[in-house]
Amino acid sequence: LIYLDHHAATPLAPSVADASARAHEHAWANPASVHAAGRAARSLVEQTRRTLGEQLGAAPNDFVFTSGGTEACNLAVLGLAGRARHVIASALEHPAVLAPLRALTARGAELELLPLEAAEPPSPESLARALRDDTAVVALQWVNHETGAIAPVAEYAKICRARAVPLLVDASQAIGKLDCDLSRLDASAVVITASKIGGPTGAAALWVERGRELAPTLHGGAQERGRRAGTPDVAALAGFGAALAQLPDRLASMAQIGARRDQLERACVELGGVVNRSRARVNTVTNLSLRGWRGDVLVAALDVEGLCASSGAACSSGLGAPSPVLQALYPDEPWRAESALRLSLGPETSEDEVAAAIAALRRVLARRA
Ligand SMILES: Cc1ncc(COP(=O)(O)O)c(C=O)c1O
Secondary structure, three states: OEEEEOOOOOOOHHHHHHHHHHHHHOOOOOOOOOOOOHHHHHHHHEEEHHHOOOOOOHOOOHEEEEEHHHHHHHHHHHHHHHOOOOEEEOOOOOHHHHHHHHHHHHHHEEEOOOOOOOOOOOOOHHHHHHOOOOOEEOOOEEEEEOOOOOHHHHHHHHHHHHHOOOOOEEEOOOOOOOOOHHHHHHHOOEEEHHHHOOOOOOOOOEEEEEOOOOOOOOOOOHHHHHOOOOOHHHHHHHHHHHHHOOHHHHHHHHHHHHHHHHHHHHHHHHHOOOEOOOOEOOOOOOEEEEEOOHHHHHOOOHOOOOEEOOOHHHHHHOOOOHHHHHHOOOOOOOOHOOOEEEOOOOOOOOOHHHHHHHHHHHHHHOOOO
């Protein structure tokens, strides 16, 4: 199998799988229990919290563990927004952010989506213009899951801080691809997802600045300092910790990943692909449109060839609907969203796999030549 869908989920490094397996064996108890078995489980959870703090330049206790990126995004949006009158985002956001924002509009809030000019993430100027005295939260991602576009989040943060409006940064696709130091970002909340950095699915963290009120979305026990009720998945969190410990190695591999992505992209362009990209982007992805094809048909044909790819966000796959991100970026060129193919790479992607992926794409496209 050739796996080029690292933006959906990353393969588990052996140390991650080991850490989770050991936790299943030795730390299956409830980490809230006060006895020795509970303490063993709790110590793994707290070790991951410390590793998060060390790797991301933040205080361990300012992280709230959740059952994945979607829950962390929901907790941030709904927990920060309160009885919001006005909220700001862009059409580039993942559904995990946009859907809870839209839920707020059902309760009377106004959702303002910033304009996207020349297929770029929203400009800081457009954010400054949109902020109002009654803006309750701004939610803007760091790196786009489909095109890899890098947004000017530090500038967004400065603008929001000056107006005392909390900024939520969905960093799910930025951690492990860019140097992410939360102490320098000055956001109010940041989402980190284990399954994008070599960790297991079903584990994530929401960082919230000290003193910022966060209303829980799950009601129950007092876990996570009252901010997220429920017994956590200790084995997933143990794996998350092992993945976080490898962040420096992951970052060090980005240059090599970029070279392989460029090689893959050049070949795809020779085969007729048109690249969907912004000026600044991460090294792990190429997003192409192959006019005349339907993205989901292409993905299915590549799957038969043993190549795992996607036509957009994994959570929207199977719906057959064109990517809302590409529709928003290229409103006058609907064929781009309809025929999109996302190929995303990781440290494990070898040169042989890139060559095999190109051969698979060539075979599929030749059927229509
Ligand atoms: C940018 C972004 N935010 C949020 C999520 C949701 O994370 P999860 O799949 O862990 O719920 C994803 C997952 O692909 C993502 O890419």
